Amino acid sequence: MQKSPLRVFPHCRRLLLLFLLPLAVSFGHSQAVFDDFEGNGTIASWAGDNCGLNTGLSNPVASGTNTSATVLEYRDNGASFANVRFDVNGTFDLVSSPVFNLKIYVPSGGLTGNQPNQVSLKLQDNTLGQPWVTQSEIIKSIALDQWQTVSFDFANDPYLNFDPNSLPPTSRSDFNRVVLQVNGENNSDLVLAYFDDVTFQGTLSGGTIYTQLVWSDEFNGNGAIDPSKWYHQTQFPNGSSWFNGEVQHYTNRTDNSFVSGGDLHLVLKRESFFDQGQFRDFTSARLNSKFAFTHGRVEVRAKMPSGLGTWPAIWMLGKNIIEPGAFWTSQFGTTYWPACGEIDIMEHWGYNPNYVQAALHTPSSSGSTINFGGTTLPDVFNTYHVYALDWSPTEMKFSVDGIVYYTYAPNPQNFDNWPFNGDQYLILNIAMAGNIDPNFTQSEMVVDYVRVYQEPGTVATESAPALRPQLYPNPVARTLQIDLPHATEAALVEVHASTGQLLNRARLGAGQIYLDWSAYPAGIYLVTLSDGPDRTTHKVLKQ
Numbered sequence: 001m002q003k004s005p006l007r008v009f010p011h012c013r014r015l016l017l018l019f020l021l022p023l024a025v026s027f028g029h030s031q032a033v034f035d036d037f038e039g040n041g042t043i044a045s046w047a048g049d050n051c052g053l054n055t056g057l058s059n060p061v062a063s064g065t066n067t068s069a070t071v072l073e074y075r076d077n078g079a080s081f082a083n084v085r086f087d088v089n090g091t092f093d094l095v096s097s098p099v100f101n102l103k104i105y106v107p108s109g110g111l112t113g114n115q116p117n118q119v120s121l122k123l124q125d126n127t128l129g130q131p132w133v134t135q136s137e138i139i140k141s142i143a144l145d146q147w148q149t150v151s152f153d154f155a156n157d158p159y160l161n162f163d164p165n166s167l168p169p170t171s172r173s174d175f176n177r178v179v180l181q182v183n184g185e186n187n188s189d190l191v192l193a194y195f196d197d198v199t200f201q202g203t204l205s206g207g208t209i210y211t212q213l214v215w216s217d218e219f220n221g222n223g224a225i226d227p228s229k230w231y232h233q234t235q236f237p238n239g240s241s242w243f244n245g246e247v248q249h250y251t252n253r254t255d256n257s258f259v260s261g262g263d264l265h266l267v268l269k270r271e272s273f274f275d276q277g278q279f280r281d282f283t284s285a286r287l288n289s290k291f292a293f294t295h296g297r298v299e300v301r302a303k304m305p306s307g308l309g310t311w312p313a314i315w316m317l318g319k320n321i322i323e324p325g326a327f328w329t330s331q332f333g334t335t336y337w338p339a340c341g342e343i344d345i346m347e348h349w350g351y352n353p354n355y356v357q358a359a360l361h362t363p364s365s366s367g368s369t370i371n372f373g374g375t376t377l378p379d380v381f382n383t384y385h386v387y388a389l390d391w392s393p394t395e396m397k398f399s400v401d402g403i404v405y406y407t408y409a410p411n412p413q414n415f416d417n418w419p420f421n422g423d424q425y426l427i428l429n430i431a432m433a434g435n436i437d438p439n440f441t442q443s444e445m446v447v448d449y450v451r452v453y454q455e456p457g458t459v460a461t462e463s464a465p466a467l468r469p470q471l472y473p474n475p476v477a478r479t480l481q482i483d484l485p486h487a488t489e490a491a492l493v494e495v496h497a498s499t500g501q502l503l504n505r506a507r508l509g510a511g512q513i514y515l516d517w518s519a520y521p522a523g524i525y526l527v528t529l530s531d532g533p534d535r536t537t538h539k540v541l542k543q
Contacts, residue, residue: 045402373406
């Protein structure tokens, strides 16, 4: 991990399966751009302009056509240009599919003034300094005090172009932002509204789109971590200590790493501990994923520990690293750090509260690398943030809560600046180094989930052979086909609602299975298939 000026030595750190055919990066990518606000969506970049925004509100009016548990709250407190928005990686192809859908509820008690009751969806180009100058907008009337589904069809509905000289929206290829606004603008009236199930069932062009969930840990249950997914790295890599002047022992005890309440807890503690011939005054945990992959999107939703000296990180190392005690080294180790490549998705230091940083370590720049970028957040200790990496063959994009703050894209690429053409694995850890608060007792990193997405059809590397099932069509309307060519008679399938409720559990043998999906209401479902050590989880969208 590039860890700041402290760095001295190398720190080597009934159902359907989501199945889509791989498409070339330079063409459109079929995918569902959606958010059900239950933690299952592909939209991670929600932001509010001059308004209150809460993407995790318990549904205050769970009734009628929308009884889901969680919704987005939109609160215009009188600003002239209040709205909520999200961006996508790529641009909307409105020829293949021009339709956006959403559910909305506007309580009459949350309104003032006499503005028309309406919701507008605007498409913009977020690369412009003034994104609205090329926007195209559709406005729809809505009823109060009821959930309703509203569709915006940019091929057939009346639309308004901000610039009357702009082309029709279906002839445009520059839209990468969606803006939602309730009851218009240029007024000071108050508006309270709730959104749910925002969806674009179309194609994105350009960029590399990662939509297939290939590996994850939601940290459900209680007790020790899942040993099929994580490995405790506890061995000193140089025989007597860790690098960078770190002063902790890593352990495999549940005192330092455990699952509880839907979260992973990594705990850094002040305590005298003897191991490997050495006394240390601090214990912690360092987890290696038993999963490695090349290219994709990593999302980790987490809260950071606090205290002078704490050093939490979410990062990656090449599976080919030679590092004593690392999970993959004994079987794949051929290369020393930094030639193996290191990707620091998130680092935080106790001496610089609320500042997080991303960095790359390569043969051309390691240790106190020049390849880094950072950002300051409002509260990393008490608030969950989604730390993400989008890793394509040509660049790395680092973001927090959907906002990209650092991009690494050397040109031309060579081995010295881009050793990132092979599998990397994930590491979660908290180190202790530098000046330490004398009153520190313990603090923890709390992780809600870790998810890895890749392009549809991509095969990733795991510590054991994967099931490689195929489920289609997705989205599904009535019948779902599951192909399990390598499954045994003991293969298990579980279907969960987005709320976590178990809907179906069955044993499935090898071959093709057809399941009736027609009874399920529209929404997002999680499908888990397991067969011995193999386990995969997939998102399914019911139309």
